[in-house]
Amino acid sequence: MTANPLSEPESEPISKERLRLWLKLLKASSMVEDEVRRRLRQNCNWTLPRFDVMSALSRAPDGLKMSEISKMLRVSNGNITGIVDKLAEEGLALRVAVPGDRRANRVRLTPKGQALFDDHATAHEAWIDEILGGLNADDIDGMILRLDHLTAALEEQE
C-alpha cells in the first residue's frame, strides 16, 4: 500500500499518544515546579523541600514522626532531618516526645511556624492561580477527573 500524500497523516498507535502525553505531563509539572521553586527562593528565601515539610506539618496539629513526613513527601529520612533541624533552630518547629514511647519523637510547627507558613501558603496559592491562569473551571475539572483515574489505577497496583 502506498501512502497518499494528500490524505491525513495516519493516526499513530495509541501507545505513542500515551507516551507523548506522559512526556508532556512530565514537562508541565517540572516547569510549574521550577517556577514555584524560583518564586519561593526569590520572595521568601525558602527552598521547595522546606515548604513541603511545613505544608505537611501544618495539616497535622498533633505533629508527625520523621518517618511519616518522609513517606508523605517521598524523600529520604536524612533529607528531612536536615530541614527539621533548621526549622527547630529558627523556632518554627519543635520535637515533642510521644507519651509511652521513649524513643519516638513527633515534629510539630510552633505558632510562629504556623503563622509564617500560612503567609507563604497564601502567596503560593496566588502563584499557582497565576501560573495555571490559562485553565478555566471546565479544563480543571476535566484534567482532575483523568488524573484521579490515573492515580487510582496506580494505587490499586501498589
Next chain:
Amino acid sequence: MTANPLSEPESEPISKERLRLWLKLLKASSMVEDEVRRRLRQNCNWTLPRFDVMSALSRAPDGLKMSEISKMLRVSNGNITGIVDKLAEEGLALRVAVPGDRRANRVRLTPKGQALFDDHATAHEAWIDEILGGLNADDIDGMILRLDHLTAALEEQE
C-alpha cells in the same frame, strides 16, 4: 445571607481548584515516574537518569555537548558527567572531539549503546501504555491540549 443546608455546596474559588489540580498533577507525575523508575531498575538494572541521558543522545546522531545534555534534562553538569563516564566505560557512549574547538567534546552513543537503548525504549513505551491504559484517545487529546496551553504560557514568561 444564611447558607441553605439543602442547596448545593458553594463552589470553591477557582484559585483553590487550580491549586487542587496542581497537587494532583504533581502526585500523578511522581507516581508514574516512581513506577517507571522501579521497572527500569528491576527489568534493565538502569537508573532513570541514565535512561534520560541515553534518550537525549539517541535523538542526536551528531552527539551533544555536556552542557546541552544538562540543559535538556534540567540537571547539573556534575550528575551528567558521572553517567557519561559509566556509559563510556561500558562501551555504550563515546566522547568525540569537536573539529575546530580543541576544548569541546561531544558525547555520542555507540552502535551498541543505540541498540541497547532502542530495546529499553520499546519496553518503556509498553510500560507507559500499560500505566496510562485507563486513558482513551479523547482523554489523551484533551489533556495534551491543556498541558500544551500551560507550558506555552510558562515558556512565554521565560
